[in-house]
Amino acid sequence: MISIQALREQRNEIAKEMRNLLDNNADGKWKENGCDAKWTELDNKLRDVDAQIEREQRLLDANAEQRFNALGGGAGREGGGEGQPSAAQQQYARWLRGGQDALTAAEWTAIRNTMSTDTPAQGGYTVQTDVAKAIIDALKSFGGMRQVAEVFTTAQGNPMSFPTSDGTAELGEIIGQNATATGQDPTFGQVGLSPFKYSSKIVAVPLELLQDSEVDIEAFVRSRLATRLGRITNNHFTAGDGTNKPKGLFPSLGVGVAAAVGGATTVTYDNLVDLQESIDDAYSGPSCKWMFHQSTRKVIRKLKDANGRPIWTPSYDAGIARSSPDQLLGADIQINNDAPVLGANNTPIAYGDFSYYKIRDVMGLTLFRFADSAYASKGQVGFLAWLRSGGAWTDVGGAAKTFQNSAT
Helix, strand or coil: CHHHHHHHHHHHHHHHHHHHHCCCCCCCCCHHHHHHHHHHHHHHHHHHEEEEEHHHHHHHHHHHHHHHHCCCCCCCHHHHHHHHHHHHHHHHHHHHHHHHHCCCCCHHHHHCCCCCCCCCCCEEECHHHHHHHHHHHHHCCCCCCCHEEEEECCCCCCEEEECCCCCCCCCCCCCCCCCCCCCCCCCCEEEEEEEEEEEEECCCHHHHHHCCCCHHHHHHHHHHHHHHHHHHHHHHHHHCEEECCEEHHHCCCCEEEEEECCCCCCCCHHHHHHHHCCCCCHHHCCCCCEEECHHHHHHHCEEEEECCCEEECEEECCCCCCCCCEEEECEEEEECCCCCCCCCCCCCEEEEHHHHEEEECCCCEEEEEEEEEEHHHHCCCEEEEEEEEEEEECCCCCCEEEEEECCH
């Protein structure tokens, strides 16, 4: 059986060959040299290898989990080494399984020293730094906003505002000798960024799972809470309307280019060029990216320029130090499945510097464990996580814009 490393090397070679095909057949040579058939052949090979890599990775992950569980899920080992749980993570896992009674008095003292002192009697506590960080990092896989926005943490949830000023229309002047300079005061505004209280909803875990030492219950609970919080926050940071929730990126951006009549469900090569050129050159550079839904990617991958050359450039790894991502018209791409899809009057594609979208997390996650009669009577234990987070677009100069489909 071919190894996953060999498959990745094979994929790299195919992607490099596709890029070379694009680079070496510009200025009308694409059609002249009959490159369409070769590109289609390579693209089909690339998709086949990608599918094989995905299958092999799933198998490797399953085998690794099985080996880990065979060792008791790391229970009883002294943590802190590479690939081993820390002491705090082991305490967290024991608390998940057995509640407060599963920890010694000394361990509870250590926990209290790293947590808020107002721990509720019902058994809730703020997750310690190494555990909480694992959950926050997991949120990145749910859509992409945390990967392109500027994310920061505050110790308190006080109202916060970003001062703004648009000086793009302001010009200096030429003044004659002994003449007095005129005045032009800048105007200032502000963008508020308040946190909202997010709940993971309660995860009810059967007692059988808690009692089964072969089940990595810590990973199960962390994954489920991260999935729920990740999906709701990414959706709001992307498409929220700002009513009792953050205002998302797409509703905050202005339209850079609109499709002509007949473009209600499509996008053209010219539309993408016009959108890219609608961003002032002051914002141009490696920070500018594309963002759209996976279904939109399927359409864009088939677009070609005036010479018949595909405009989508596949990714490949060029070593440990750097890699070459998928690109569109020379810019990187961020897939976000909470973005609007192609459709009448929709704005399915955004382009620009998305770091002007700010995501604010307040302190860490708070985790609760419920073992009261409401759950005990069903043979369950409940877990619930809270997250205070908010997001807002802070630019007033047009750092990013959208493409809008036509009405018909």
